Amino acid sequence: xSIAYLLVALGLGVFALAVWALFWAIDxxxxxxxxxxxxxxxxxxxxSAP
Amino acid sequence: MSxxxxxxxxxxxxxxxxxxxxxxxxxxxxxxCARGIEKAVGGLPGVESVRVNGANARVSVDWRGxxxxxxxxxxxxxxxxxxxxxxxxxxxxxxxxxxxRAALKRVGFAxxxxxxxxxxxxxxxxxxxxxxxxxxxxxxxxxxxxxxVLFYSGAPFLIGAWRDLSQRRVGxxxxxxxxxxxAWLPSVVNTFRGSGEIYFDSVAxxxxxxxxxxxxxxxxxxxxxxxxxxxxxxxxxRVTRLLPDGAREEVAVEAxxxxxxxxxxxxxxxxxDARLAPDSAAGTNALLDESLxxxxxxxxxxxxxxxxxxxxxxxxxxxxxxxxxxxGNSTLAAxxxxxERAQDEKPRLARAADRAASWFVAVILVLAxxxxxxxxxxxxxxxxxxxxxxxxxxxxxxxxxxxxAALAAATTRLARLGILVTRADAIERLAGADTVIMDKTGxxxxxxxxxxxxxxxxxxxxxxxxxxxAALERESHHPLAAVFRGHENPDVLAAGIRxxxxxxxxxxxxxxxxxxGTRAFVAAIAPEGKVVAxxxxxxxxxxxxLGSEAGLVAxxxxxxxxxxxxxxxxxALQAQGLAVIIASGDANAAVQDAARALGVTHAHARLTxxxxxxxxxxxxxxxxRVFAIGDGINDGxxxxxxxxxxxxxxxxxxxxxxxxxxxVHEDLSxxxxxxxxxxxxxxxxxxxxxxxxxxxxxxxxxAALGLVSPWLAALGMSLxxxxxxxxxxxxxxxxxxx
Numbered sequence: 159x160s161i162a163y164l165l166v167a168l169g170l171g172v173f174a175l176a177v178w179a180l181f182w183a184i185d186x187x188x189x190x191x192x193x194x195x196x197x198x199x200x201x202x203x204x205x206s207a208p
Numbered sequence: 209m210s211x212x213x214x215x216x217x218x219x220x221x222x223x224x225x226x227x228x229x230x231x232x233x234x235x236x237x238x239x240x241c242a243r244g245i246e247k248a249v250g251g252l253p254g255v256e257s258v259r260v261n262g263a264n265a266r267v268s269v270d271w272r273g274x275x276x277x278x279x280x281x282x283x284x285x286x287x288x289x290x291x292x293x294x295x296x297x298x299x300x301x302x303x304x305x306x307x308x309r310a311a312l313k314r315v316g317f318a319x320x321x322x323x324x325x326x327x328x329x330x331x332x333x334x335x336x337x338x339x340x341x342x343x344x345x346x347x348x349x350x351x352x353x354x355x356x357v358l359f360y361s362g363a364p365f366l367i368g369a370w371r372d373l374s375q376r377r378v379g380x381x382x383x384x385x386x387x388x389x390x391a392w393l394p395s396v397v398n399t400f401r402g403s404g405e406i407y408f409d410s411v412a413x414x415x416x417x418x419x420x421x422x423x424x425x426x427x428x429x430x431x432x433x434x435x436x437x438x439x440x441x442x443x444x445x446r447v448t449r450l451l452p453d454g455a456r457e458e459v460a461v462e463a464x465x466x467x468x469x470x471x472x473x474x475x476x477x478x479x480x481d482a483r484l485a486p487d488s489a490a491g492t493n494a495l496l497d498e499s500l501x502x503x504x505x506x507x508x509x510x511x512x513x514x515x516x517x518x519x520x521x522x523x524x525x526x527x528x529x530x531x532x533x534x535x536g537n538s539t540l541a542a543x544x545x546x547x548e549r550a551q552d553e554k555p556r557l558a559r560a561a562d563r564a565a566s567w568f569v570a571v572i573l574v575l576a577x578x579x580x581x582x583x584x585x586x587x588x589x590x591x592x593x594x595x596x597x598x599x600x601x602x603x604x605x606x607x608x609x610x611x612x613a614a615l616a617a618a619t620t621r622l623a624r625l626g627i628l629v630t631r632a633d634a635i636e637r638l639a640g641a642d643t644v645i646m647d648k649t650g651x652x653x654x655x656x657x658x659x660x661x662x663x664x665x666x667x668x669x670x671x672x673x674x675x676x677x678a679a680l681e682r683e684s685h686h687p688l689a690a691v692f693r694g695h696e697n698p699d700v701l702a703a704g705i706r707x708x709x710x711x712x713x714x715x716x717x718x719x720x721x722x723x724x725g726t727r728a729f730v731a732a733i734a735p736e737g738k739v740v741a742x743x744x745x746x747x748x749x750x751x752x753x754l755g756s757e758a759g760l761v762a763x764x765x766x767x768x769x770x771x772x773x774x775x776x777x778x779x780a781l782q783a784q785g786l787a788v789i790i791a792s793g794d795a796n797a798a799v800q801d802a803a804r805a806l807g808v809t810h811a812h813a814r815l816t817x818x819x820x821x822x823x824x825x826x827x828x829x830x831x832x833r834v835f836a837i838g839d840g841i842n843d844g845x846x847x848x849x850x851x852x853x854x855x856x857x858x859x860x861x862x863x864x865x866x867x868x869x870x871x872v873h874e875d876l877s878x879x880x881x882x883x884x885x886x887x888x889x890x891x892x893x894x895x896x897x898x899x900x901x902x903x904x905x906x907x908x909x910x911a912a913l914g915l916v917s918p919w920l921a922a923l924g925m926s927l928x929x930x931x932x933x934x935x936x937x938x939x940x941x942x943x944x945x946x
Contacts, residue, residue, distance in 0.1 A: 162342065166328075166349050173324050173353065180316045184309050 417926030495524030610896035618889035780880035
């Protein structure tokens with residue numbers, strides 16, 4: 159029985175971790191642009207070239 | 209500049225006796241909120257009109273200057289419980305980003321919470337033989353997870369409902385919040401009591417579906433605003449102004465006045481309409497990319513004194529420019545204004561749906577109360593779930609999404625075809641049009657002269673003929689000379705060119721004397737020999753001949769050719785059941801020629817703008833709904849008077865501001881596809897409205913009879929909204945032949 163309390167507490171901990179990770183991802187702009195990042199690898203480097 | 213003035217330039221588009229402002233408000237969620245703002249601002253002294261668009265959260269106010277100031281209006285809006293945000297520029301895009309991130313967090317948190325709650329609370333559905341202590345543990349865990357979901361992800365609904373109730377009106381959030389609290393509160397009580405029904409999982413699921421629906425609705429609204437946004441956002445907020453003494457200062461774009469000199473570095477967007485300064489470091493040419501304005505990404509060259517349009521990208525060396533117009537009067541500002549106008553206005557169908565939705569909410573609340581009362585007298589234990597089911601299942605989300613979703617999808621599709629929608633009602637009215645009135649010159653034909661036909665009379669090739677003609681015309685300033693530009697051949701050079709007024713040109717090429725001009729002029733040096741059957745000249749065309757002392761070589765016909773795709777476009781429009789009429793100010797013969805070539809039987813020539821309107825009125829009297837297409841200043845009145853109208857992208861500003869649609873790429877062949885898209889959009893809107901009404905009519909009795917459990921109701925509600933959005937999305941999908 160007491161193992162159930164431990165498991166529920168662990169489960170809630172993982173839930174909190176998942177929510178924190180999601181909020182971090184949204185706040186750092188991971189969901190802003192879902193297309194261009196994938197295409198960026200196909201583009202030329204535009205460093206110092208004129 | 210004082211703070212009040214700065215605020216003024218930042219927010220308003222025009223100044224003067226009649227002031228006008230458009231801004232966004234945060235926190236507007238329903239038609240009820242819109243009326244709240246309208247009432248509050250409309251009651252201020254001097255305010256002439258207030259339009260609030262709930263679909264895209266825009267407020268537009270007209271007021272008499274002097275009677276009241278902008279800060280007072282904004283203050284009134286804040287006191288009504290909404291945060292005003294300026295429309296253009298980075299402030300609005302930051303606002304969109306903030307709104308989007310907050311909505312994403314709400315949806316994400318609700319979805320994680322919903323899944324967790326279902327896992328723990330699944331144990332309570334009586335599948336396994338667990339003891340009471342374990343069931344209690346599961347219920348408490350569910351409460352710990354769902355309560356933050358309710359007060360974080362569900363906050364917009366609770367706050368919205370509170371605002372509605374505190375202003376004594378019923379909005380769409382009222383039944384939603386009522387359902388959430390009615391499910392959550394007894395569950396908390398039952399958890400502590402240790403017996404009774406627990407609805408935490410249903411609460412989490414309902415919030416997830418509702419906030420996902422809100423997120424979709426918000427994306428639709430943002431997409432509508434981004435077309436104008438993309439233009440406005442690409443403009444720099446600040447420019448470097450050059451003072452007469454050579455000093456530089458950073459100023460806001462709004463502060464730039466005509467005549468001011470300013471610097472544009474390489475790679476920067478030019479903020480306002482301007483001309484090249486004579487002493488610019490770049491010399492006398494500016495290299496620009498006008499793709500933002502025209503959609504074509506070729507580099508163009510602007511010599512000094514030519515107007516450089518604001519919104520062009522400087523791809524050449526740094527430029528010193530002299531502003532030709534203020535930010536509010538530049539080309540880009542005019543386009544942005546047209547787009548914004550489309551978004552302030554609310555289509556008729558959407559207004560009808562809004563009115564229906566607020567009635568609907570009142571009816572739901574009554575129904576829920578009646579259901580509760582009846583069940584209470586029959587079986588009190590079942591009264592509560594039935595009331596909950598009625599409240600959840602009838603959430604009017606589908607009804608309120610039905611038209612905006614379809615219109616947004618159709619607008620996106622049209623934009624992809626190269627047609628900008630500048631008035632909200634345009635799509636609905638385009639679908640109903642049955643007659644097309646088209647201008648000829650500049651619309652069906654190209655606006656400038658070009659070579660329509662070349663008849664080769666000797667063995668010389670077409671390219672050689674054009675090369676010789678271009679060499680002879682190289683120095684000429686005659687209007688017709690322009691058509692040969694671009695055909696020059698560097699190996700063919702003409703010497704001793706002489707121009708004979710009203711006859712043609714003469715020059716020596718490779719030792720041979722050539723003439724280009726009227727037939728008699730060329731025949732004077734060329735032996736007539738065999739005269740071939742010549743091209744039949746069209747009324748407004750000019751036929752030119754080319755010949756040397758060896759004989760006539762070619763006959764060239766110059767005129768305004770039909771636009772590529774025009775015959776196909778006309779044929780397709782006729783196949784769609786639209787009657788096509790040509791209404792032109794040109795000479796009769798020219799119009800009849802074009803009509804014959806296009807297969808149009810009704811063509812009217814030599815019409816003044818008034819006569820075009822008269823023609824339109826005549827069609828209207830016969831019950832026809834007219835779609836007018838034109839480009840010139842003389843088409844402005846008929847475009848404004850027609851039920852729905854389209855202006856050419858190269859056409860005059862007057863025509864464009866009068867029209868409902870703007871054909872950006874000048875390709876007439878997209879017109880039939882636009883008509884087909886509009887017709888499908890109208891069909892989808894009707895399907896959506898019909899479907900959401902039918903769903904509610906079927907679901908309400910089932911819920912009231914207690915046949916629907918709260919979680920099933922949440923599922924049904926969200927599936928009905930999803931069906932409406934997916935149905936609308938079909939419109940935006942390309943590649944279905946129309």
